[in-house]
Amino acid sequence: xxxxxxxxxxxxxxxxxxxxxxxxxxxxxxxxxxxxxxxxxxxxxxxxxxxxxxxxxxxxxxxxxxxxxxxxxxxxxxxxxxxxxxxxxxxxxxxxxxxxxxxxxxxxxxxxxxxxxxxxxxxxxxxxxxxxxxxxxxxxxxxxxxxxxxxxxxxxxxxxxxxxxxxxxxxxxxxxxxxxxxxxxxxxxxxxxxxxxxxxxxxxxx
Amino acid sequence: xxxxxxxxxxxxxxxxxxxxxxxxxxxxxxxxxxxxxxxxxxxxxxxxxxxxxxxxxxxxxxxxxxxxxxxxxxxxxxxxxxxxxxxxxxxxxxxxxxxxxxxxxxxxxxxxxxxxxxxxxxxxxxxxxxxxxxxxxxxxxxxxxxxxxxxxxxxxxxxxxxxxxxxxxxxxxxxxxxxxxxxxxxxxxxxxxxxxxxxxxxxxxx
DNA sequence: CGCTAAGCCGAGCGACCGCTCGCATTCAAC
DNA sequence: GTTGAATGCGAGCGGTCGCTCGGCTTAGCG
Numbered sequence: 213x214x215x216x217x218x219x220x221x222x223x224x225x226x227x228x229x230x231x232x233x234x235x236x237x238x239x240x241x242x243x244x245x246x247x248x249x250x251x252x253x254x255x256x257x258x259x260x261x262x263x264x265x266x267x268x269x270x271x272x273x274x275x276x277x278x279x280x281x282x283x284x285x286x287x288x289x290x291x292x293x294x295x296x297x298x299x300x301x302x303x304x305x306x307x308x309x310x311x312x313x314x315x316x317x318x319x320x321x322x323x324x325x326x327x328x329x330x331x332x333x334x335x336x337x338x339x340x341x342x343x344x345x346x347x348x349x350x351x352x353x354x355x356x357x358x359x360x361x362x363x364x365x366x367x368x369x370x371x372x373x374x375x376x377x378x379x380x381x382x383x384x385x386x387x388x389x390x391x392x393x394x395x396x397x398x399x400x401x402x403x404x405x406x407x408x409x410x411x412x413x414x415x416x417x418x
Numbered sequence: 419x420x421x422x423x424x425x426x427x428x429x430x431x432x433x434x435x436x437x438x439x440x441x442x443x444x445x446x447x448x449x450x451x452x453x454x455x456x457x458x459x460x461x462x463x464x465x466x467x468x469x470x471x472x473x474x475x476x477x478x479x480x481x482x483x484x485x486x487x488x489x490x491x492x493x494x495x496x497x498x499x500x501x502x503x504x505x506x507x508x509x510x511x512x513x514x515x516x517x518x519x520x521x522x523x524x525x526x527x528x529x530x531x532x533x534x535x536x537x538x539x540x541x542x543x544x545x546x547x548x549x550x551x552x553x554x555x556x557x558x559x560x561x562x563x564x565x566x567x568x569x570x571x572x573x574x575x576x577x578x579x580x581x582x583x584x585x586x587x588x589x590x591x592x593x594x595x596x597x598x599x600x601x602x603x604x605x606x607x608x609x610x611x612x613x614x615x616x617x618x619x620x621x622x623x624x
Numbered sequence: 625c626g627c628t629a630a631g632c633c634g635a636g637c638g639a640c641c642g643c644t645c646g647c648a649t650t651c652a653a654c
Numbered sequence: 655g656t657t658g659a660a661t662g663c664g665a666g667c668g669g670t671c672g673c674t675c676g677g678c679t680t681a682g683c684g
Contacts, residue, residue: 221630221631223630223631224630225630225631225680225681225682227630227631227632227680227681228630228631228632231631231632247541247543248541249541252670252671252672253671253672253673254670254671254672254673262632262633263632263633263634264633264634264672264673264674265632265633265634265673265674265675266631266632266633267673268672268673268674269630269631269632273672273673274671274672274673331542332541332542332543332546333541333542333543334541335453335454335455335538335539335540335541336537336538336539337453337538337539340538368600371600371601372601372605372609375599375601376590376609376613379589379590379593380586380589380590380613383585383586383589383590383593384582384585384586384589387585387589393581394574394577395577395578395581399578403578403582403617404582406616406617407582407586407613407616407617410612410613410616410617411609411612411613411616427660427661429660429661430660431650431651431652431660431661433650433651433660433661433662434660434661434662437661437662458640458641458642459641459642459643460640460641460642460643468662468663469662469663469664470642470643470644470663470664471643471644471645471662471663471664472661472662472663473643474642474643474644475660475661475662479642479643480641480642480643
């Protein structure tokens, strides 16, 4: 009568919903502090103030918990940059680009500890599917924004520019935050903006 | 009487040198096929046709084996791009850049399976120190090449350009190889070259 | 209140891990 | 040959892991 069973039980009472939230919170904490290897299910359960059995009442296995953590991060990120994406279409290209990049960087900065923990303490295959889904969504939006400004440019060129733009932004922002190079935030955003603008296939400017 | 003991025994006979090589070979194979989690020391030993005890005769622990694998990759990579780096100083900037990027991409392509295995199946913290060392070396060289062409440019600007260039090249080449986007190799190199050239702090062209 | 089911506990299972150690084997030097 | 160091073996230790299951507790409802 309902969709696929999410994992095990469906939390129906308020009590159990709190429990699930406590587990995910604890998972974030343990993953951030100890990394993937050390984040045993028993440890997460203990950090949540819950028994291992309870944990497995709501999650199929360890990776299901990690997936829930990622989902929360991805959703938050998406919501965080949505406003700037909506505003982008109405602005000149350089201003729009700079604004979106600022939003992206901000969202990564606000999740720095967790993102850092994932980037260098969790094998990427554990979260690759969800990350690829996010990449796909971002690429779609980027492609649309790009195509709207460049009528008549070949599809392949737009796709190439989209790939370069999204990957460059993804990696450089994450790296800027976790590696903290001695570059002022404004200078970083300026350079990144000019990189992204520079790789667009040529057409008459907006 | 000698320096720090490298791990355990120093292989002195040919026999033991073969053994060490067999272990590292096996580690490459197992890591590539099974990933870090599944690459247990017993499994690596079995793949090398050697007993666990023998393995621990030459390596301090599991991560010491992984480190040996990385070292081999890093060394090979360094040797692979060295010729193009030596030739770079004597060429016009655009040609030099393009040539070096081609060499970098080639080296990554020839190690694609192992690099892919590391990128998404090994937690980065396991190889971060050695990777950072490589980054440092590459950054130094890049900085020198850049500075030679741009006398009088502020140090901070050169450092910023170096950081952007090295990180962009690192990530985009690796991603291009492991994610295999629908972009022809030549087009990829052209775009990457123009990105790198574009971000250099302005001065009179070479 | 009494009853049902949802929620929760926690000891502990079976598996596998990284790693050791006592002993057998092989080789180089004499 | 003989000998001692170098090399290799592999059963198995101590430990942790992911996960289960039988029974207790609590919430919701008539």
